[in-house]
Amino acid sequence: MQETKATFVEVEEALTGRYINNLRAGRHALTADEPPAAGGSDAGPGPYEYLLMALGACTSMTLRMYAEIKKLPLARVRVRLSHRKVHAADCADCATKEGKVDEIVREIVLDGELTQQQRERLLEIANRCPVHRTLTSEIKVRSRLAPAWEAKPWDAD
Numbered sequence: 001m002q003e004t005k006a007t008f009v010e011v012e013e014a015l016t017g018r019y020i021n022n023l024r025a026g027r028h029a030l031t032a033d034e035p036p037a038a039g040g041s042d043a044g045p046g047p048y049e050y051l052l053m054a055l056g057a058c059t060s061m062t063l064r065m066y067a068e069i070k071k072l073p074l075a076r077v078r079v080r081l082s083h084r085k086v087h088a089a090d091c092a093d094c095a096t097k098e099g100k101v102d103e104i105v106r107e108i109v110l111d112g113e114l115t116q117q118q119r120e121r122l123l124e125i126a127n128r129c130p131v132h133r134t135l136t137s138e139i140k141v142r143s144r145l146a147p148a149w150e151a152k153p154w155d156a157d
Contacts, residue, residue, distance in 0.1 A: 058131035
């Protein structure tokens, strides 16, 4: 099995609000929080919003790369996403039949003088973006306790 280089991010409580977290990816600093209805301060997007943004950004970037390679007249990509839990019994195409299932709806707007065939091909390509593949493949999250870390443990790269 071929391994790829790992991606690293760090998340830590900001200690400035009940759920506010500081997120760092390399030189990029972001904030995550929960909305007031969930007891947060709404200081930033919530975890599911970041997940949806990751899928949307990957979709848009993948479509742009493909359009450039194929020299398609794609003027702009816009992606709108939503997440909700649905009853498995109400999901005709789900393997799970009990409990709830996570459902992500992704709407893609393709601006430009594209043929219907080009639009359909771009939709196929959207389903091949790396984040989409990750979300629809088998995922293993391996959690472990770690010793305290320095401020920037992965800066050696």
